[in-house]
Structure formats: structure tokens, C-alpha cells
Amino acid sequence: MPRHCDCSARTRSWMQRGMSHSADYSATLVMIRESVTGVADRADLQRVRGLRFGGGGFDRATWTSICDLGWIGLRVAETRGGVGLGSGAYCALAEELGAGLAPEPVIGAILAAAFLEGEHLEAQLAGTSLILPAWQKEPSALGPSDGLEMKGGGLFGVRRYVTAAANADAFVVVGQSGAWLVRANDPGLQVDIVETQDGGHFGTLSFDGAQASPLDGDVRGAFADATLATSAYLLGLMDAALERTIDFLKTRVQFGKPIGAFQALQHRAVDLKLQVELSRASVEDAAARWEAAPGALASLAAVSRAKARCGSAAMLVTRQAIQLHGGIGYTDEHDIGLYLRKVMVVAPQFGSVELHRARFAALVSPEGA
């Protein structure tokens, strides 16, 4: 259970007040960031730890409060019942979720919402129904894979790596030829569970004539959004991991002084902080570009750049966080390991570092920046 959700109504009203004015907008970002603390507190990972492995990874009460806060409708236009905020606001939300290692499939639910309408969208935003996206076949992909087929009114094919699949009531199934809504309990759908390093799971979805109703959506926009939000999640995560590590360097005493007094460790910590700052600058720039020119190739290149940076930097920071903690870092008992295990699950999502580098190269002319 979230410890305090009293800010929920306040946040929502702020968020829904029409955020075109910049003073209001920056106040909104602060409110969004503050609202996350009630759900995923970067200073206390007890709830996150408890939900790992046998813990279910997910509790309905938390999900309901997430929906009450308006997060799932963050990128849904106000005319469709959402909050209609921009990429910057979404990144602020995702960053805080990452800092608190939130296991809830917020990014997935927001991606799915981009394809929903009517009662399904209402239920998704209200949290009465959890609809998650299933779009990937290969271990690493930037967008929907092929291999889905509609035959005689039924959907055939496989979607893998579906985060939190066991908790879903329905799936937005996306391929290269279209998107469909399929209920989780459809007799033509089999869901097999693969456990993941963070204590959660992926689902492997096998469609064998599942009943599927067609959906519409801006695939490029929705996936760019999710990619950028995943970058921001990794940013928040690495920032929190480094913060804990620096606290440890200040308090752990060896050779009669705090180990943070040793220059070798100071320099390593600075290099990690530089990576966090580069990641932040890259994400903020990409968010601003996407807001100014959504769908433009230069904006998409910036999204790829940010994801590549955050993917590699989050891996580096969380690996080094283990090293700087020494023996205690190599225990499951200590929270610092939770960050590395989460990066192992989140960093590959919406495309590996390799794929984003390749896409950046393809999108930018040789002389371009």
C-alpha cells in the first residue's frame, strides 16, 4: 500500500488545469515528481523488495492510486479524457519512478493507452482494467516486430518479453501490419511466464486464433514516447544508485577514514556523476525536441541518442555501485544490488544500445550533429 496518497487529487487538478503557461508547467513538474514519492520512495525500497519474486510484483491498490494520480492518462489528450501533458512531464514522472525502482508497468500502460478508445481507454485510465502492450518478437527491437497474422477472424503469432503479462486483463498486440486488442483470458491465447532478474516477469504470448479487435494508434509517436520514458526511468535509477553509493563512501570507514577520502574512489565517483549529468542533458534535450517537433527525424535521432546514453550509463553506474560497496554490494540483502538487477531488465527494453546507435547513424547526415 502506498503510504500517503493525499496529494493525488491536488496533483490531478494541477495536471488538468491546462498547462500551457510555463510557470504552471514547471509547478506541474514539481507536483508530478512529488506525487511519485507516495508510490515509489527513492529513500525506502522495502515495498519494492517485498514485491520481488513470490511477491507478485504488483498490487492492485498501488495501481489504483497510480491511476488516481492521472499518470496513465498523462500523454492522452484532454479531449479523450487524459491529462494531455508533454514529453518533459512524462520524463519527470518516469525519472522519479526509476529513482524509486517502481515495479509497476506504468510505461507499458501509457503505451497501450495510445491505442485505446472508448470504454477500454476509460477503464485503463481509471485502473479498473490493466491493458499492456505486446509488440516484440526478437530479444531487442526498436518497434513492433512482424510475424502476426489475422486468419478467419482470429489472430496468430507470438509476442515475447511482455512486462507484467500475468497481471494484465488484456493486451494491445502490435505488429507491423496493425494492432489489436485481445483479452487475457481468450481461449486462443496462451501466456507463459519467464521470471526476470528484478523479481518480476515477462510473458510469452502465443496467439492461436485469438479473438482480436483492430485498434488504431500513432505507432512512431507511442514508441518514441515509451523509449524516451524508459531512458528517463534509467536516468532516475542511476541517479538514485549513485546517491546511495556516495552516501556509502562518506560513511564506510577503512584504514581509519571514510573510503570517500581516497582519491581513486573520488575520481571514479566523479566519472559516474558525469555520466549521470550527460544522461540528464541528453534526455532533457530529446524531450524538448520531441515536444517542439514530434515525429521529426532529428527528434527521433535525439531519442535514440538519449536511450543509448542512458542504457550504457545506467549499466556502468550500477555495476560500479556494486564495486564501490565491496563485499556487502555482492549480497542480495543489500539494496544496492536491486538497481543493477532492474537495469538488466529495463535497459534492453525498446531497443539495445547497439540498435539505437545504428538508428542514430541512419537518421543523421555524416556532418550533422
Place this chain on the structure above:
Amino acid sequence: MTAYADFQSADFNALSDEDFRGLARRFLHANHPDDIRHPAKRLHWPEVRPWYMILSNAGWLAPSWPRVFGGMGLSAAKLLIYYDEFERFGAARSPDQGLNLLGPLLINYGSEAQRTRFLPRILAGDDIWCQGYSEPDAGSDLAALRTEAILDGDEWVINGQKTWTTLAGDANWIFALVRTDKTAKKQEGISFVLIPMDAEGVTVRPILNLDLQDEFSEVFFDDVRVPRDNLVGEINAGWTMAKNLLGFERIFLGSPRQAANALAQLLNLARHYGLAEDARFVERYTGFRMDMSDHECLFERMADKVRSGGVLGPEVSFLKLNQTDLFQRITEYALDLAGCDGAGLHAIDGDRALNPTGPFFVARAATIYAGTSEVQRNILAKSVLGLP
């Protein structure tokens, strides 16, 4: 002045950023001598003098000085544009120690007589100044400097040695940090003193750097006498003044331009060898471009803070640390790509655009001057991360 009438403004800061950028571009295209554009080394006074005098006559020499002292009076936002355009264009760097350090020192701390005497002569190109900071035993630990000035009647008597003094051979004056109190804590016994290079007892010995250029020198002081009035500001306040002089301009040490120019050279080199489409090259090159782009984002983030009137803290050191690392990695790869051409003493086929060794050497210096990367990390660890 009429020759430069098109490049004047009653208030440059009142122009829009776009208009000022356009003006700077037009100024450079109309006035910069072609033969010293994108110089491969730091130019000496006889080579750069014509450009210095153009800047002087046009009133474009001292962008940061207030108008009342003959400067352009540019705001931080306009100053960022000025330097960005000059660096993009490949403008030759003038001997700028007098402009960037001594000028602001006198404007902020000098006496009226010192300002009246020295500032116009800097603008006119009559005085060229060099900076006497580092010593053989005071590099990263600058406050350990030992060159001393002892008051004898109405004169300071100076003894000691400075080193890494850039363009000392071209200068007729040096502003030096000297010890005026040996009993105080090391930072609290240092003063600023102004010394003519032709004074009796001053000896300059050029040092050939790793790129075989005589850019810097050793300067020896042997019972050199200067008038008491040549001390700037309060006695024993030199360290504080020197620190305060380094304001937001520290951001320019992290400008993306050095690395960006090296990246452009890398592409030239790959094209020269027909490797620009080669998969291995494209992979490395893309990695550099993405690093470059992220660096620009970080630079702009801090520049935005400056533009909106904010004060940059010690975090500005991240920019220099990152820019110089990237600059080095790009130039190291260029040297590898050049193979045995990278062994040549001069540019390939005499083409200045195909010069893998020049930028490689400059990049070696970049992680040493103005605070080594290791010192930058020390500062960041203590001031930004709060480590002990």
C-alpha cells in the same frame, strides 16, 4: 572607424540573438585574413598582429569589457554567441591574456591610474601581456608559488621563476602572482604585480613543446625592480582576486568546439582514405558523434543557466573534463586511422585539413592546462559530491 561602420551598435545587447549572430558572422567573413584562418598552431604576434589591429579598429577586440573602457560590453548570452561564432569560423586567437585576464583584473581591482595607463594600450596593441602564474614547483598546487617580491623603499624587488608562460617572447609586460608574505598561510601571502619584460633582470627562455612549437617559455626574475604602484589591488589578496576573475568564462574551457573541429577533421581523413562508408569507421564515428551531441546538450544546459542570469558553480568542471576526454579520444582514433601517415612530421600532402598529429598534440595539452583532469576531479569530488 568608418571602414567598420556596418559592424557597430549603440547596444549590442539590445540586438536579438539571431541578429547578433548574423552580425558576428558577417564581421568575420568581411574582415578575417584568409591566410591565418584555422591556424594549426598558436600564432606569434607578427603573424596575428594584422587581425588584432582589425579587431582593435573595429571595436571588436574586448567583447567582455564594459563600453566605458572601450569594450563591447556584451552580456553573457551575447558573449557565448561571440565566442561560438569565432571558434566555428576558425578565427585566429590573438594574444588574449591582457584582454581576458589583466583587463578584468584592472577593471575590478586596479587603481584609476592603472586603468587609464594600461587599458587603452592593450586595445591599441601597444602592450602585449603574458601571464606569470605557474612555477617549476607550483603547477597544480599553484598556491605553493615561491617567486617573491620584497618592498625596498618605493620599489618591489622580485626574484624567482615562472614557467609555461604562454607567448612570453611576444609580450612586453607580464602580470605575475608573487609571494609578498612568507609567514602567512600559502594562499594568503600572494599579490598581483605588473612587470615590464624589458626590465633589468628579466630573462626569457623559450621552451619547445611536444608539438615542437615555441608557444611557451620560462621567465626568470633576478633582482627585478618595479615601482610600488605596480601592485594591483590589496596586498596579499592576489589569490582571491585570481579566483574571482574566473567567473562564468570557465564554461568556455568546456566549449564543444575543439572536439567538434577534431571530429570534422576525422571525417576529412576518412574521406581521404575512402573509408567514410566503411562499417568499422561508421561505428566509431557514430559513437563520437553521439558523445559530441550529448556533450553539446550538457554545455547548453549550463549555458542556459548563464543566459538566465544564474551563477555556475563548481559543476562547470564537468564540461572541461568531458570535452577534453572526447577531444583526446577522437584525435587518438584519427592517428590510428592515419596509419603510417600519422608518423609524418607535417600535414598529409601539405593539406592543413589532413593533419592527424596537430590536433593529437593539442589534445594532450587540453587535459593538463587550466587545471588537469585529475585536479578537476578533485574539485568535483569535494565541491559537488561532498566527499571528504
